Amino acid sequence: MCNEFSAQRSLDDLLREFGRLNIPLDWKGGRPNLQPRPSVRPTDPAPVIVGEDGGARLKELRWGFPNPKGGPVINFRSEGRRFPTGRCLVPVDGFYEFTGAKAPKSKWLFEAADGAMLGVAGLVRDDRFTLLTCAPGPDMAPYHDRQVAILPREHWAAWLGPPEEQPPIEPLPAGSLKVTQVR
Numbered sequence: 001m002c003n004e005f006s007a008q009r010s011l012d013d014l015l016r017e018f019g020r021l022n023i024p025l026d027w028k029g030g031r032p033n034l035q036p037r038p039s040v041r042p043t044d045p046a047p048v049i050v051g052e053d054g055g056a057r058l059k060e061l062r063w064g065f066p067n068p069k070g071g072p073v074i075n076f077r078s079e080g081r082r083f084p085t086g087r088c089l090v091p092v093d094g095f096y097e098f099t100g101a102k103a104p105k106s107k108w109l110f111e112a113a114d115g116a117m118l119g120v121a122g123l124v125r126d127d128r129f130t131l132l133t134c135a136p137g138p139d140m141a142p143y144h145d146r147q148v149a150i151l152p153r154e155h156w157a158a159w160l161g162p163p164e165e166q167p168p169i170e171p172l173p174a175g176s177l178k179v180t181q182v183r
Helices: 011-020 153-160
Strands: 005-007 037-040 045-052 055-063 075-077 087-092 094-099 106-112 118-125 128-134 177-181
Touching: 005 045, 005 087, 011 045, 011 055, 045 118, 045 153, 087 128, 087 153, 094 118, 118 153
Parallel strands: 055 128, 075 128
Antiparallel strands: 005 037, 005 094, 045 055, 045 087, 087 118, 094 106, 106 177, 118 128
16 A cells, blocks of 8 residues: 655645635644655655644644554555544645565556645544545556545545544546556
């Protein structure tokens, strides 16, 4: 499952995207200096958006919940679950999947077909986050039997809103993602 994504949008890009949706975006302290990250891997910090006071707050958290049994929990199945607390949206430019039986595996980049930013449904605990997953959509199915849960823009406010407004988590329709082989 996804163990690498790209987060290269500037703070101005995020403010513009959320402004178009009438979702006020703020942060604590001084203006954050978001560095473009073409490769975010487990335990790396990354920007996440959490719902707060009728708006949204930008935070930088580490990817992966602590796991007493080993490596961090970087992906969490969404099927049949409700998430009344701890929801976040992880803004990504794309995410990677790997295919093949042995190293070096083929590496595939999945991006929005229209070049827009993707909003991945996630969960926050303390200073960590994890990505939710769902069954694969038609664009992902040839490469993996799971995919990160990408929320359509019209569901972002509900995902960041009150618990009773949880939008459905389901794969995007065919043609939503552009796939590029990286190696």
